[in-house]
Amino acid sequence: MKIGEILNKLACPRRIPKIFSVVLGLFLLIGLITPIALNNDQVYPRPAPQEQMLAGDSIAPYDRGGEILKSPGITKAQYPNNSKSLGMVNSYMSPIADGVRNASPYFGTSIYSSPGGLIDEILYYTRGFDTILESTILMMSFIIASWIGINFTMRRKDDVDEVKLEEND
Amino acid sequence: MAIELVPQFVPDIFLSWYAPAVYTGFIVAFIGLMGIAIAKKDIHILILTDIVGLSMLVVVGATGTDLAEALILPGLVVELAEIMAISEILVSREMRKNNGSSSLLPLPIVSDMEIMTTAPNFLSLVLIGYGVFLTGFTGGAVAGAGILLYIFSKKSRGLPVLVIDGIGAVSGLAWCLWIVGFLLFFIAPEYWLLSLFMAACGLLLKVASKLGLIGTLMREEYKRE
Amino acid sequence: MIKMDITTLGGSLFGTIPLGDIVLYVTPFHLFMFATVIVFTCLIAISRTETQIEAKFKSLGNNAVSVGLAEFKIRRFLSIVCGLATAGAMITGDFFNFILFVALIGIVNIGIVSAVKQVDVLDAAFQYGLGAMISSLPLFSAGAMMLAATGTLSLFELANIATITPMMIFSAVLFLIGVAGETGIAPFFATKAEMFRTPGSPFLLIIHLSSLFITIRAIEIILIILT
Numbered sequence: 001m002k003i004g005e006i007l008n009k010l011a012c013p014r015r016i017p018k019i020f021s022v023v024l025g026l027f028l029l030i031g032l033i034t035p036i037a038l039n040n041d042q043v044y045p046r047p048a049p050q051e052q053m054l055a056g057d058s059i060a061p062y063d064r065g066g067e068i069l070k071s072p073g074i075t076k077a078q079y080p081n082n083s084k085s086l087g088m089v090n091s092y093m094s095p096i097a098d099g100v101r102n103a104s105p106y107f108g109t110s111i112y113s114s115p116g117g118l119i120d121e122i123l124y125y126t127r128g129f130d131t132i133l134e135s136t137i138l139m140m141s142f143i144i145a146s147w148i149g150i151n152f153t154m155r156r157k158d159d160v161d162e163v164k165l166e167e168n169d
Numbered sequence: 170m171a172i173e174l175v176p177q178f179v180p181d182i183f184l185s186w187y188a189p190a191v192y193t194g195f196i197v198a199f200i201g202l203m204g205i206a207i208a209k210k211d212i213h214i215l216i217l218t219d220i221v222g223l224s225m226l227v228v229v230g231a232t233g234t235d236l237a238e239a240l241i242l243p244g245l246v247v248e249l250a251e252i253m254a255i256s257e258i259l260v261s262r263e264m265r266k267n268n269g270s271s272s273l274l275p276l277p278i279v280s281d282m283e284i285m286t287t288a289p290n291f292l293s294l295v296l297i298g299y300g301v302f303l304t305g306f307t308g309g310a311v312a313g314a315g316i317l318l319y320i321f322s323k324k325s326r327g328l329p330v331l332v333i334d335g336i337g338a339v340s341g342l343a344w345c346l347w348i349v350g351f352l353l354f355f356i357a358p359e360y361w362l363l364s365l366f367m368a369a370c371g372l373l374l375k376v377a378s379k380l381g382l383i384g385t386l387m388r389e390e391y392k393r394e
Numbered sequence: 395m396i397k398m399d400i401t402t403l404g405g406s407l408f409g410t411i412p413l414g415d416i417v418l419y420v421t422p423f424h425l426f427m428f429a430t431v432i433v434f435t436c437l438i439a440i441s442r443t444e445t446q447i448e449a450k451f452k453s454l455g456n457n458a459v460s461v462g463l464a465e466f467k468i469r470r471f472l473s474i475v476c477g478l479a480t481a482g483a484m485i486t487g488d489f490f491n492f493i494l495f496v497a498l499i500g501i502v503n504i505g506i507v508s509a510v511k512q513v514d515v516l517d518a519a520f521q522y523g524l525g526a527m528i529s530s531l532p533l534f535s536a537g538a539m540m541l542a543a544t545g546t547l548s549l550f551e552l553a554n555i556a557t558i559t560p561m562m563i564f565s566a567v568l569f570l571i572g573v574a575g576e577t578g579i580a581p582f583f584a585t586k587a588e589m590f591r592t593p594g595s596p597f598l599l600i601i602h603l604s605s606l607f608i609t610i611r612a613i614e615i616i617l618i619i620l621t
């Protein structure tokens with residue numbers, strides 16, 4: 001095939017996602033023969049699966065130590081010096097969550113989603129800038145989608161009669 | 170109890186599971202990518218990209234640390250955000266091609282089920298209450314699902330554009346609340362509790378109102394006869 | 395082989411902005427790119443759109459293709475966000491943070507052209523969006539595999555790693571493929587080139603400028619990690 005033909009094929013927008021996916025797919029096959037191993041010296045390590053559950057911990061998979069408002073939990077951050085009150089968010093639990101913990105041993109995952117806990121510490125504090133960007137991405141896509149929706153897709157302006165009819169009944 | 174809460178190094182079980190998990194992700198992604206390469210219709214390609222996005226979550230999750238769990242959330246949100254914006258562009262393009270005669274849903278759907286009129290109040294209250302307890306992204310998603318269910322089953326077609334804009338404005342203000350909370354974390358570390366609640370409630374309001382907005386937008390097309 | 399760290403390409407380190415684990419850093423190189431993008435963003439914020447004049451077929455009249463006020467506002471807003479995101483990506487010192495900046499730029503680029511009336515341009519934007527969605531696989535996987543291989547995401551730490559494993563090279567190339575797809579450079583340029591065929595010139599230029607700067611920064615990051 002001549003170079004000119006290849007360039008012409010590349011110039012068609014409809015082909016671009018397909019060409020890109022073929023290139024990427026072939027490259028992923030190289031990944032199957034590359035030696036892959038997990039480095040065991042990671043930041044924010046977690047215990048082995050089921051370890052805390054079998055030990056009967058009431059906030060089972062997400063217990064990282066510490067006392068509420070008193071002592072920080074265990075947080076192995078990249079730069080501990082940059083976060084002055086490191087670990088306090090980790091050990092915090094809201095009063096409702098604390099009540100749930102004492103009442104039942106089965107709500108570990110719900111408690112960790114409520115304010116406080118290690119994931120909140122990573123998402124809001126040590127890597128909070130990532131979450132800012134992530135929520136910005138979400139906001140931008142909502143702005144785009146709702147703008148198109150309101151101004152074009154829904155065709156609200158042509159719909160005045162229909163809208164009024166529904167308001168009346 | 171003499172177990173160690175957090176180990177110094179990653180447990181062996183994650184080390185031995187890492188390679189199989191990543192290979193699984195690659196194989197799933199490869200299947201999805203080849204599907205994109207041979208698919209003919211745009212809508213099929215759009216759906217297949219979701220498979221590729223899911224395999225990305227497998228690769229990210231394979232690391233098996235708390236950090237990986239935190240990194241899954243951005244990946245999930247980026248996928249959700251992009252698929253929403255792009256599908257709206259696809260709808261808009263198809264409508265412009267046909268001079269605005271085609272609709273979001275090709276066939277008008279009328280669903281007169283009893284559950285759509287009796288259950289929503291209770292179910293939405295439960296979902297919103299649970300979402301407020303959870304707070305943050307997960308709470309926002311759960312509470313938003315409650316709002317969505319309510320709007321979806323109640324008759325609310327014909328909301329003024331001002332209301333839709335207002336929901337968007339609430340979301341933007343909540344976003345600002347979260348930014349202020351984030352800055353407070355570093356300016357005044359001793360007020361971490363205040364910052365935590367500003368961040369958590371800001372994200373809850375933001376995500377919940379955005380999901381509610383999807384509900385309103387969809388509601389406009391749904392039940393159009 | 396010379397061991398590169400963040401100051402080899404960038405020049406002397408002026409200072410850092412620590413935000414927890416994510417540390418932004420400023421060197422002459424990054425400061426220059428940051429300032430350029432900010433200046434361009436300011437120019438965009440105060441400018442108005444062009445109007446394209448098309449000659450009518452079979453007559454002597456002209457047809458002006460202009461941008462309406464609502465469309466103008468949303469485009470200006472998205473362009474400013476795109477400019478700020480590009481500026482932020484220039485000074486970030488975290489691998490995953492950079493990836494999120496690239497993802498943000500990708501979605502905003504789609505948004506800038508999503509409001510147009512031309513079907514061809516909408517089609518190009520849709521195809522570009524598909525490419526951007528697929529690119530989230532190589533981008534985020536590269537971030538996660540770099541974390542798995544080295545145990546860190548900070549560029550300061552990644553620069554100091556002595557032994558380069560095949561897995562790190564693999565994830566760096568994966569990252570490059572992701573950036574190529576998301577910004578629409580060399581072999582995947584067609585969608586982005588088609589997106590320009592619409593009125594509203596100064597805002598469309600930020601699409602182009604952001605991909606140039608992101609490509610430069612991505613190559614710098616790969617050099618920091620791999621050498």
